[in-house]
Amino acid sequence: MTGDLLIRSVRPWPNSLDVPAVDVLCSGGKLAAFGTGLTAPPGVPEVDGGGGVLLPAFTDAHAHLDSTRLGLPFRPHSAGTGLAELIENDRRNWRTAERTVSERATHTLGRTIACGATIVRSHAQVDVDSGLEKLEGVLAAREAHAHRAHVEVVAFPQCGILREKGTAELLDAALRAGADLVGGLDPAGYDRDPVKHLDVVFALAEKHQRGVDVHLHDGGSLGAFQVELICERVAALDMRGKVTISHAFALSTVDAERRRELVDLMAEHDVAVTTVAPGVRDPLPLRQLRWSGVRVGLGQDGIRDYWSPYGNGDMLDRTWQLAYRNGFRPDALIEMCVDVATRGGASVVGRTLGLTEGAPADVVVVPGDTVTAAVMDRAPRTLVVHEGRVVAAGGELV
Amino acid sequence: MTGDLLIRSVRPWPNSLDVPAVDVLCSGGKLAAFGTGLTAPPGVPEVDGGGGVLLPAFTDAHAHLDSTRLGLPFRPHSAGTGLAELIENDRRNWRTAERTVSERATHTLGRTIACGATIVRSHAQVDVDSGLEKLEGVLAAREAHAHRAHVEVVAFPQCGILREKGTAELLDAALRAGADLVGGLDPAGYDRDPVKHLDVVFALAEKHQRGVDVHLHDGGSLGAFQVELICERVAALDMRGKVTISHAFALSTVDAERRRELVDLMAEHDVAVTTVAPGVRDPLPLRQLRWSGVRVGLGQDGIRDYWSPYGNGDMLDRTWQLAYRNGFRPDALIEMCVDVATRGGASVVGRTLGLTEGAPADVVVVPGDTVTAAVMDRAPRTLVVHEGRVVAAGGELV
Known part of the structure; x- marks a missing residue:
């Protein structure tokens, strides 16, 4: 039966060196039983976890699958500095990539799954240059891996909404074409009119009854102001639990008292946050956010693209980055970083993961003495299971 | 003949995707010729570089081989916070490790070499608790890998010099026992008397005619003051080129004008600096240091020990960290980060590496389209060559 599987010999988190391995029975796509010497019902396939650590599957809560060049010949970085130049550099180059957006997004989504993520939220750039082409490429990648992962797509106005006429209409078309959420980008710092930008975003969300995910790099008091503007709209439209702020550098660039206000505000409005564990910008206050009840997810951001050479599809590697940067x-x-990268991200996209009976059979097996050792070693994943089906083994898709 | 080798099919840095692979002839432990279709003299072994990127070998300019637990069962982190507690935690645990210091240091030095470093400067803790045991362990590891790498050992007063009676005498004994340099540790912030601490360190250096490598975590104006104290002693003892400041957080925690003064002072006295690309503390001003002529090296710091779970023996991974954190x-x-991690570190220990004819045949071959791609991919090293001999291949020692 679909979603039935017996996983032999794994050590479920929490674990330690002296915890014996157990077997895990999946039934109908759910975790059904944990125990030693379990017997597979007739016809149910068995796989060997090799005594590895069992984790919930990873959630990449913030990817840009549309821009990736992973797996293609490496191109030297060709952009100058600053967001506007990065946007222009991408425009100069993306059409001449060796493969289509669909092919590139499909490849990188496959790598992401092979590394253990079975839930992915990807932004897809929607702008007057690319129209809906990038969105369609990401939707095609989602379709290609539909049996391996749950993928959400954000219609993302990477070039602003107000700066180029026609973008709002394209976002509207993107939501009709299959995008799950509407995005935003630095309403003040980049698009220059935070109220008008957010009004467009939230009007589209209300019209299509979709969620919102806003990139907010703006820091300090300007960023904090926009967190407030977002929360005001969440309250007005009764969108608690449906809005995410990505990056949210404001939280790490205001003083402790202001940060407390913002975190409380986000918790009150159930506004989630995602981070990509950036190398330079200060980390988010992870513990404070979680203790306050804010849902926090981790993402890869761009993955070897015209924006940056970093990123490799591996959310366990990104989990290491999150721990290292903190x-x-x-x-x-x-x-806790593993929890952010697995269950935390799932909660951001409104799903539940875990290692309890009845939870979705979306799990990863990775070699390692303990969870921490697995994060430090970042060995190829032994198994990746989605809805009770093995979707990757030994670091490769099956 | 010893040190003769023909390496087939590599693309020496600087390279690009369209540069054809060449062969490299090593003779007498030196790089002797680069060209296509080279012929190995009779009896000279040939190895295949598989078209990979050819780099100078890595230099780990700041390791703590004496504390490593790499390869042993993973132990949960047991230390509280703060330097004093980290020191105490190590004291509580190191004697009961499953393997001796010598065995542990030998294993991790082997991993470090297998990942491409053929020059290593390791600190070895010298204190009243461990005496010279840790130093002897690191010296034994050096001996075990003597044909694979050049290793320098610093007699390192991890617990301060003035806080525990007898430490200065132990440092003296360590230098007689084979340590190459004398170390120091936060002369003000930890040992509480910067002048007296540095006077002991430099007196030992003068007595034994050895170099100095001081851990300086102290930041801000207190750290800057100690950089000045160190430079004053370099001038007084004519020790230009023989002194290193490790970490040197002062450089990233003073204002731009003061930083300029410190960098100029270090350049004037030819005082080198090493960094470990820390995850939280701000990065050193790499470009400013290099443009000013300061020798800069990269190191692994502790490698999965009682201090921290991070570190894996891989200097290419550490190079990625340096780039990411900047x-x-x-x-x-x-x-530039690769240059810091290879030639830069070599210059810190007074050696020369490079890819020119006549340079030491200490090189690494790593798969990758370009140098940057190799840093991003961090694939196992195809070959590691020390003095014209293959010491590791496919990521494992030979």
């Missing part, structure tokens, strides 16, 4: 050493804190 | 995207800047 200077976390105790196992409990490194495991 | 937010470098242009290939030239990422290649």
Whole structure:
């Protein structure tokens, strides 16, 4: 039966060196039983976890699958500095990539799944240059991997909404064409009119009854102001639980008192946040956010594209980055990063993951003495299971 | 003949996708010729570089081989916060490790070499608890890999010099026992008397005619003051070119004008600096240091030990960290990080590496379209060559 599987010999998180391995029975796409010496019902396939660590599957809560060049010949970085130049550089180059958006997004989504993510939220750029081409490429990648992962797509106005006429209409078309959420980008700092930008975004969300995911790089008091504007709209439109702020550098660039206000405001309006564990910008206040009840997810951002050479499809690698950038050493804190990268991201997209009976059979097996050791070693994933089906093994799709 | 080797099919840095592969002839431990279709003299072994990128070998300019637990069962992090507690935690645990210091250091040095470093400067803790045991362990590891890498050992007063009676005498004994340099540790912030601490360090250096490598985590004006104290002693003892400041957080925690003064002072006294690309502390001003003529090296720091779970023996991985933490995207800047991790570190220990005829045949071959792609992919090293001999292949020692 679909979604039935017996996974032999894994050590479910929480684990330790002296916890014996168990078997896990999946039934109808759910985790059905944990125990030693379980017997597979007739016809149910068995796979060997090799005694590895069992984790919930990863969620990439913030990817840009439309721009990726992973797997193609490496191109030297050709952009100058600053967001406007990065946008222009992408425009100069994306059409002449060796493969179509669909092919590139499909490849990188496959790598992401092979590395253990079975839930992905990808932004797809919608602008007057590319129209809906990038969105259609990401939707095609989602279709190609429909049996391997749950993918959400954000209609993302990477070039602003107000700066180029026709973008709002394209976002509207994108939502009709299959985008799950409407995005936004630095309503003040880039698009120069935070109220008008957010009004367009939230009007589209209301019209199509979709969620919102706004890129907010703006920091300091300007960024904090826009967090407030977003929360005001969440309250007005009764959109608690349906809005995400991505990056949210404001949270790490205001003083402690203001940060407390913003975190409380986000918790009150159930506005989620995603981070990509950036290398230079200060980390988000992870513990404070989680203790306050804010849903926090982790994402890859761009993956070797015209914007940046970084990124490789591996959310366990990104989890390591999150721990490293926070200077976390105790196992409990490194495991918190794993939780952000798995269950946390799932909660951002409104789904539930976990290792309890009845939870979706979306799990990863990775070699390692403990969860922390697995994060440090970042070995290829032994198994990736989506809805009780093995979708990758030994680091490759099956 | 020893040190003779023909390496077939590599693309020496600088390279690009359309540069054809060449062969490299090593003779007497030196790089002797680059060209296509080279013929190996009779009896000279040939190895295949598989068209990979050829780099100078890596230099780990700042390791702590004495504390490593790499390859042993993973232990949860048991230390509280703060340097004093980290020191105490190590003291509570190191004697009960499953393997001796010598065995552990030998294993991790082997991994470091297998990942491409053929020059290593390791600190070895010298204190009243461990005496010279840790130093002897690192010296034994050096001996075990003597044909694979050049290793320098620093007699490192990890617990301060003045806080525990007898440490200065142990450092003296360590230098007699084979340590190459004398170390120091936060003369003000930890040992509480910067002048007295540095006077002990430099007196030992003068007595034994050895170099100095001081850990300086102290930041801001206190750290800057100690950079000045160090430079004053370099001038007084005519030790230009023989002194290193490790970490040097002062350089990233003072204002631009003060930083300029410190960098100029270090350049004037030819005081080198090493960084470990820390995840939380701000990066050093790499470009400013290099443009000013300061020798800069990269190191691994501790490698999965009682201090921290991070570190894996891989200097290419650490190079990626250096680039990521600086937010470098242009290939030239990422290649600068490779230069820091290879030739830069070599210069810190007073050696010369490079890819020119006559340079030591200490090279690494790594798969990748370009140098930047190799940093991003961090694939296992195809070949590691030390003095014209293959010491590792396919990521494993030979």
